[in-house]
Each structure stands twice: as structure tokens, then as C-alpha cells.
Amino acid sequence: MMSSPRQRAAPTAPPSELDPSRRNNLALITSLVHHHRVLSRAQLTKRTGLNRSTVGTLIGQLVALGLVYETAPTGEAQVGRPSPEVRPSPSIAALAVYPEIDAVTIGLVNLGGIVQKKIRFATERIPSAREAVNIAAAVIEGMRTELEHSYRITGIGVAVPGLVNPDDGTVRHAPHLGWRDEPVARMLSEATGYACQAANDASLAAEAELIFGAGAGRDNLIYLNGGASGVGGGIISNGMLLRGASGYAGELGHTFVRTSGEQCHCGATGCLETEVSQGRLFELLGLSGGDTPQLEQALRASSSPAVAGEISRQLSFLAIALRNAVNTFNPEVIILDGFLGVLYALAPSALDDLLLSQAMDGPAAQAKVHPAALGSNLMMIGAAELGFARFLADPSGFGAALTA
Amino acid sequence: MMSSPRQRAAPTAPPSELDPSRRNNLALITSLVHHHRVLSRAQLTKRTGLNRSTVGTLIGQLVALGLVYETAPTGEAQVGRPSPEVRPSPSIAALAVYPEIDAVTIGLVNLGGIVQKKIRFATERIPSAREAVNIAAAVIEGMRTELEHSYRITGIGVAVPGLVNPDDGTVRHAPHLGWRDEPVARMLSEATGYACQAANDASLAAEAELIFGAGAGRDNLIYLNGGASGVGGGIISNGMLLRGASGYAGELGHTFVRTSGEQCHCGATGCLETEVSQGRLFELLGLSGGDTPQLEQALRASSSPAVAGEISRQLSFLAIALRNAVNTFNPEVIILDGFLGVLYALAPSALDDLLLSQAMDGPAAQAKVHPAALGSNLMMIGAAELGFARFLADPSGFGAALTA
DNA sequence: GTGTTATGTTCTTTGAAACACCAAACGAAG
DNA sequence: CTTCGTTTGGTGTTTCAAAGAACATAACAC
Helix, strand or coil: CCCCCCCCCCCCCCCCCCCCCCCCHHHHHHHHHHHHCCEEHHHHHHHHCCCHHHHHHHHHHHHHCCCEEEECCCCCCCCCCCCCEEEECCCEEEEEEEECCCEEEEEEEECCCEEEEEEEEECCCCCCHHHHHHHHHHHHHHHHHHHHHHCEEEEEEEEECCEEECCCCEEEEECCCCEEEECHHHHHHHHHCCCEEEEEHHHHHHHHHHHHCCCCCCCCEEEEEEECCEEEEEEEECCEECCCCCCCCCCHHHCECCCCCCECCCCCECEHHHHCCHHHHHHHCCCCCCCHHHHHHHHHHCCCHHHHHHHHHHHHHHHHHHHHHHHHHCCCEEEEEEHHHHHHHHCHHHHHHHHHHHCCHHHHHHCEEEECCCHHHHHHHHHHHHHHHHHHHCHHHHHHHHHC | CCCCCCCCCCCCCCCCCCCCCCCCHHHHHHHHHHHHCCEEHHHHHHHHCCCHHHHHHHHHHHHHCCCEEEECCCCCCCCCCCCCEEEECCCEEEEEEEECCCEEEEEEEECCCEEEEEEEEECCCCCCHHHHHHHHHHHHHHHHHHHHHHCEEEEEEEEECCEEECCCCEEEEECCCCEEEECHHHHHHHHHCCCEEEEEHHHHHHHHHHHHCCCCCCCCEEEEEEECCEEEEEEEECCEECCCCCCCCCCHHHCECCCCCCECCCCCECEHHHHCCHHHHHHHCCCCCCCHHHHHHHHHHCCCHHHHHHHHHHHHHHHHHHHHHHHHHCCCEEEEEEHHHHHHHHCHHHHHHHHHHHCCHHHHHHCEEEECCCHHHHHHHHHHHHHHHHHHHCHHHHHHHHHC
């Protein structure tokens, strides 16, 4: 019944555990080392399914290109010859840029997702695309000596809170920033000389959590972030980020959750992000605003029944959106970030119960809600991942270009 | 900035246009021929990105294995040497099985998605899993002589209206059939001796429409079918069927569309399939039931304002579900089948307008609603695709096994 | 110590695909 | 109707990533 008479496994595609978009096995190994930060040669052999000798050769090439380095085996003592450990080179790095309504944050992130540097440039008012690009370019210019001496920069990734076409890095519409049809990637690339790509912030956060955070080792994940500018979502299915026809997929903030709900800025009514917002909570708490930890503290301190009622109201709407998501995606993990994470932390079992009772049995049984694991570095890591993308797709070409 | 110093394109993964899950280039070519039914060698060369000589060698192997055959070039006259046409062998086929509440349909489908034979076995009552398997096995047994003489059967695919784990072909829950935890694939495999796999019917329909129907050439597609047993959905993103952690993804019938809506059999309230159902329409029309064409005829003939109201009510709920889907998936095509296709046909611009006004600008601009293109053969083609899956993943192994 | 096990190392083999070159089959131009 | 340019198929050669075999090495277990 089975395939049978094949002399050996198809040499073009070994049983890889990573997404199959990898160009070749050199890229596969680079990605694995990037994702795991440390991996013994023996582990790499198992994960890739390649032959021991092949893995040895490939690592040799990566070492020669200066992309990874090997250290003496320090793993737990066990029978057999110890296997050297492979780590990403600390000199490979990507730049991350995250424009928000009150700041532009620029980061320097190592291979392995280690945030080396994070510079938050606060702005008086909402930055225009041009301003955000200028700020980022200036900060990067300030780092340039260091960058050129100590690092090999693979690219810049920009995380944008809005609809972004990742093919050309154009922001179609970022409502809270007031941007429309801004070719941010091209602008920043011209201003800095580095290759640049842009994508939706929540999508990048989802990828970051998939690789380094609460979704590590999973293939199906939903990320939802609640912030001052609404609710953003990123969906990873079968190990791959859902892009859609133009890269706009993942807008879970505009899931319908309420009949005759309020009008959303998107034009529709009853969207998740109009019914579930941190603004309503701050208002009830008598605060004019604040960040997520402040919100959590205030909510925990409050004994107002109105606040409690609003919390449970928002949780019930959140449950409806999550019910939909669970039924349509059958994820293993749902990651709640920002004030949605706070809402969950306040009443985890309440949301879990709502989800279990509303979602379909099969999918509901598997979906586990988690708070985000990467904290304040999340967006830097996610955006940097975009800056690493082309490098990881073809490390040999890049390594050669970088060493040249 | 670009990769540059690589002597040649990575030989392991040419710029293929198909999904990257293909094991090797032999499989790639087989799939292309299967999907397009006719393809000249020159076209195959362009599509695969492989070298002319490589394509020639590969086709030679496929011909030797009896999987495809070549015919004299009949293409439109143009400059240059004419290229022979490659077609799938008519002897390769898969079996399709589709159990419903009132019948079990068995089909024989050629490579290329041509339905050779379709046998609908009507049942007095809802068939149990055992009964459905016995019926299918009996019909297949009846065809066995023919099958063994004239065909090489690659496998059986079962389309099940319910939650199916495609890994082991177990039906987790098919509410309208009343099945729970039935290992249908194993049962049918044991009963017939053919390899068998099972999956959700709407998911298979989505794949069929993607390959041969209204979604041909697209990569992002949503399929929604409305039938007597509710609303089923299948989602194709980035050219791949959304599976989810256990293969339960795609249940768009249980999208939330109404606050304080009726209780759904799934446990939640306000699901699309409780608010939008053909049962309500039949009731208002004073009919006890019927099939889709009958419904369309009756709806078109009716002048009752109650019926018109119900149609627009159902369309508005459908629009909400589609709005969600468009925002989260950014599809190019939305395919409406069954009575949902009828609803759309009655007032296409009404639904289009609702969708345009409610969904977010970016994604909405691209999503086009279409009726299903494959008609009554749809489910046979989809299920057969499942029966072809393992063959297409490794045609060389299969070809050898089949010729042996 | 000695045996066992797991791994790294080196050299050879393999096979899929590219490549270079030539032949074939067409339309277009004169 | 001949010639030319173009596109494709066919054949033999070359390339190169990966497998495989044999050997070396470094740990544990006793």
C-alpha cells in the first residue's frame, strides 16, 4: 500500500520540520539555529533528517561564512561522543522600526531574536510617515559606525499598526497613525541604504511569539493584541503566517461580536475593537489614560461594580470573537497581549469557560489561551524577523555578500 | 542588495508555482498535468522553472510509468517548433465516497478531475457509519472487475459532512449523520483493500473549486456551502487548505452573526447556520422540502413579501459572516454553493454592496463572490482529490507499485 | 581497564538537474 | 519556395548536494 520501491528518501526534500518555503538545507539549518539559539550538531541532524556528514559540511560552510559558530559541548552528560553546540553569530543583526501614535521605536536585534538595543523616540504628536522615516533614519545614522564595525545588518523590518501590503512594504491604511498609501519600506530603504520591508504589527508579533514565545513548537496560533489603537490580530496556520491575497489577512479586531453595536471607524458596526477597548475601562476607572501595567493595577484595585460589569461584558465579547477564531482556525494556542492579556489575567477561567461552552467541541478542546511571553521586546523581535527574512531564505548568498 | 553571487538557482527548489509541499519535481509535474488536464512540454518547462532537458527526462519517466501520455502538438500555430501535449493517463483513477442523510454517493474519478462514474445509493434512513461503509464497499465490489481491468486506483477519499481528523480519517462528530468518533477511513480501507482517507466535505469542495473550478489560478479562496444539513466552509489560504491543529479548521457555519440569536446544535447562539437556513425558506414557501433547484424556482416564483423579507434577512446575516471572513483571510474569491448560491443569485448586488460597505477597504476591494462552478460533480472531485493525494505526493513510488 | 554508544570526520558514490550543443519544426520575409 | 529567425526536443556531459561507508573519538557503565 505504501510507496515502497524507492531506493532512498527524496533527496530534494528531507523530512524537514520547518516550513517548506526554505530554499535549501543551508537555509534550513540557519533558521533552526536562529530559532533555537543553541542547538547541538546531533540535534540539527535529527531535526533536519539529513545525514550526519551532510550536516557537518553545511555547518562548516556556515562557520566559514561567519553566520554561526561552534562551541565545545556543554550539554548534559550522556552516553556517546558529545556534540558541539552551534550558535548564531552575534554579528548578524537586523534593525526593527515600530511607529506608534506617540513614539517611534528603533531596535537592533541579533540573530536568535536577542534585542541588543532599543531606542524609543517619543514624539509630540502623531508622526507622519515621512517623520517616522526621518526619525528612524536619524537614529540608524547615529548607530552607523557601530553597525558597520560590529554588525552585519541583514535588513530593516517595519511593524505598522494598520493594513500593509508586505510585497512592496506599502502602508495601505493605518487609521490611528492617519497614514494612507505610504510606501514606507521604500522610503526607509532610500533613507538608510538598507533593504527594508514592512508588515502589519500584529502579524509580526504573531510570528515572534510563534518562534520565540508562547507558541514555540506549535504550528497553529492566534495572536490578539489590545492597545490604545484598537485590537490587532495575527494568525499562524500550519506554521505559516496567514497573508491573504494582498497581505491584509488577520484583522480579527473587526470580527462581528454584537448586533446593533456601535459604528466602527472601519465602517461596519459591532466590531470587536469598538466593543472591547481599554478606553472604556480607563473611563470607568476615572483615568485619562495610561499603559497596560497601570491599567491592570487600577483594575485590580477597583471594587466598583460598574468596572466589574464592564470587565465581564468585554470578556463576553472577546469570547465571541475567540469562538469564531477557534471554529475557523482550530488553533493550539491563543495568545492575548496588551489589555486583552490583562482582561484574561483578571478572570482566566471565566474566558476559558465561555470559550469551551461556545466553541465547537473538537477545536475547543485543543485551544489554550496564553498571555504573551515576549513582553516589551515582542514588536522589536517581530519586526526584526522581517529584516532577517531574505537572509534566512538564502544565507549563502547573503553570507557571501556580507563577507565581500 | 540582492543575493547575487550564486552560481545558479538553488537546484533543490526551483521557482515552482504550486504549493511547496511537493516532494520532488516528478510530483510537481504530475500535479500540474493533473490540474490542467492538458499542458504542453513547453508550458511545463515555464511553470516548473526547470530546464527543458530536465522536463523532458521527467516526462519520459512518467510516460514509462504509464502515468501520463503525450500526443502530437495541436496547439495554436505559432513560431517555433511545436511542443507535444502531455495528458494524464485515463487509467489512473481514484474513488470518491460521500455519505449524506438520505444517500451514499460513490464516484470514480480520473486523473484530471474527470468524473467517470457516479452512483447514488439512496437510503431509507440516515445511514450509520457502518452502513455507509458497507454500501460503499458493496458498490466498489460491484465495480471491482472493471476497476482491476481498466484502472489503477490510487485510493479512496471520503467526504464527510462534519468534523473529521484527516490524519487518521476518523470522524469526530458529524451532527446531521449522528456519527461520533467513527474511524471511517480505516473501516472502508479494511472493507475494500484500497487505501482510504477522509476529510470534511466543505474543505474538499474548496480544494476542488480551487483546482478545477471558480478558484482556478487563485491562492486565497473561501468556499461556503448551504445545504439541508447546515452551512459548511472550507478555506484556502496561500494555496493551501487550512487544516488547523487537528484538521477541524474551516467551520464558518458557526460564525457568530446575531446577538441573542437562537441556540445552535453546536451549543452556542447566533451561529450563521441557525440564522441562515434553507429550512426557513422552504417553510415560508409552504414547501416541506426539496433540492436546491426547486428552492430557486420557488423563490423566484414567489411574490410574498414575507419571503422577500426573509431573503434579505438571510443575506444580511450572510454578509456579516462574509465580512468577518474577508477581514480575516483577505481572499480573492468567495464561492457560494447550495442554497447560499441561490440567495446570491437572487440578489447579487445586494450582497456585494453589503460586503463592500462592511468589510475593510483593502480586503473588500479584492474579494469577489462567485457561484460554485463544478455543480453536482463537486464533491466527487473533491473527495477523489483526497484519494489522489498520496499518489500525487510520490508518483514514482506509486507508479512502480501500480505497474508491478 | 574494557565494552557500548553516540557522534564527528573523511572519502567515495550517487543521482537529479543544469548546461551546451545540435536537430527538428514551425512562421515570416523576400 | 527558399532562407532566416525562433522555439522547442534530444543527447551527452558536467556539476554538486547529499548519502553512505569506514574509521576515529569521546563520553558512560561496569
